[in-house]
Amino acid sequence: MKIGRLTVALCTLLLALHGADPQTAATQARAEGTHAVDPEARRVLERAEKMILAKQWLRAYRFLSKRWIDFLEYPEIQYLYGRAAFETGHYEEALEAYERVLILRPRDLLAELETGRTYFAMESFPAARKIFYRLLERPDLPYSTYKKIQSYLDVMANYEKRTFFHATLAAAVGYDSNLYNRARYDRFFLPAYQIQVDNTVRNVSDTYHQETADATYLHDFGEMGGFAFRLEGSLYLQTMTRYSDSNIFYLNAAPALLYTHGPWLYDFTVGFDRMLYGSDPYLHTLYLKPSFRYAPDKRGYYRLYGVLQRKWADGELYRGRDANYGMLTFELYREVTDSLWLKPSLSVMRERKIDSFLTDVDHDALMVRLEGEWRFLPRYSLGVEARYKGLRYRETDAFFLSRRKDTYLEGDLILARQFEKRWRLEATFGYIDNRSNIQFYRYDKYFATLGVVKEF
Template identity: 25%
Template structure:
């Protein structure tokens, strides 16, 4: 990342005040830490454009991305056409994990057709961003996508139609409860925005719609549609990034509302150094099932995460997360057999093996322990979910990206009815505008 700073460092034609000259000289000598220390000692110079520019670069290069972003934001507000400053600001957002805002700044500069060397450097950052967005996190403009694939278990059904139920004896399940595979068509569209309102503070918002349409005549009853919208605010303070969001979503099955969710969440990301970031997050969600109100529940969750970038040719980025959650049924009467505690672990690795290419792999595990015995099976339900996912993307143009994804799911349960395996392969083309 420091290579980008060296590439973009430039000498302005105007004269500089002595402190800015000193910072520039130290940066040209590769002494970023000394430049940052000098800048800290001359805090009365903050707010002066030339000083902010060089101090921002020094802060980024010495592992203080939050301070660097604030200084560079002040500079860009006054000189919005300075592409070099925008690139440094984008680098700061990237380090902090603010990928949507980093993408915005990189794309703003790319639209002005910078020199080939600068374009190549930006594209490597963009490839890294795409590799980390394993489900194409919506950009600051908009997108449409189309694709398809094959789902080996569209209804999350079990393998055998015959099971033993303690309260009923041997039971023959209907076809809807048995594993069924189908090819499918995928359609999606959406967009997002990020609007700065003060130094280090931005309003966020976006919406998306995705549809999975199965090909088999029997499997069409499991067609899905997902609609979502969110809004929020993010704030950067020194090494800390704070984000608060509110979201609404609905999941449709066979064109009928299956689940509605309203959630609020808060995140805190702490930049330990230029390569490491820790995070803490909290979430509450209200879950409602219009056609099955006995399943209505409140969800509470808390978790921690770690993001580690490596200085290597393929720009690897490792992310791990752990979540502790509780889903509390609140039907009338309460169904505690549907209430559960869950624990989730997730690890993912993103790579950019070559220009235009992105690769990601991930492992996940969720343990669910239900509160009361199932009324039919007379035991408390215990589930263990194991997941593996992998994705490869290739950027044909600045706007058009091709992506292939694979997901393997294995849900193991002490109750036969809830055991299933699933393999899903999809290919998509996305156009961003």
């Protein structure tokens, strides 16, 4: 008997799974598939088809790996064995199975396509490219399969690039309900002098506009993996509508040496920061940031990084702020689903002053942070950032005669809408609540921004 409807259905199913035209697959099966099938071969094909339909790849692999040797003259069984071997990571066995199919059917489109995909998965790009180019010359190639092959060729071209550049420009308008972080109280009692004093910090809100530019340059020195050089830069400007003394200028440059080995990424960054408040120089810093990242799969990673930073205060207004700062952070990133990712982290921090009489510099802190994004529609996403930070100051406050203990809480929501040509509209809403055992440092605020982002 002929291969008939069973083999036609299998070919239709398998090409449909990979984006090809099912009708074309069926036509190909009828044209090429003229092989007698005995009852045992039909039974094996039927059982394999059920497993393939259910995407039970491991079960199909175990089933066919014990039986393919008995059906060498049946290309349909060899092909299914190759598919099961591919999906379970047995790439060499998959290649051998497809080779047996092509011996029996030299122009089998499915087997040749899967051979190219297998070489691609093995990162044997020259072999994969050779097969894909040969397939593109076939007049019977379905358009959907043509697009699939082009996507593989694009990925390989990008994978083999040595130099990458990415930049982001953003502009936004915003509102701050408590510009100077004024405490909730109008009067304070100073134990050091046994008197009540007025809270002279201005209780004001303001609007502003802000501009941001970020750029990353990466050069890979050799094959994918090994050493690479990265240079990152950032520029941030915030201009208040009424209170220009709170304008912010921030500049950052950070070259890094990277090394990749298998799932491990080692990152050694040296960075420089410069910040101004209003027209007054505030701070410049130099820091080291070593990082170790382990990615067991494509959906997540674990990362441990540290920061060792030297801070220099600029200008008379900020004298005494020179300090050494250190932070150690453990971070986990995971794509929970195709539309949801989460990134929790835990940090410990320490800052120590250098030759200063100030009592609000030396502190230890613990921070817990959660970031995430849910893409609830193809072009819409909702992001969240929640942060807890507990600060403990080491020295007794000179005015309030106690050691300051703060609990900083922040929650942000980011609603984004993606447009064509890598444009994005973002709206951010946030709330900060800083709790302290000293009244003067207790405050809360609301803030919001609306901006556009362009990626290059």
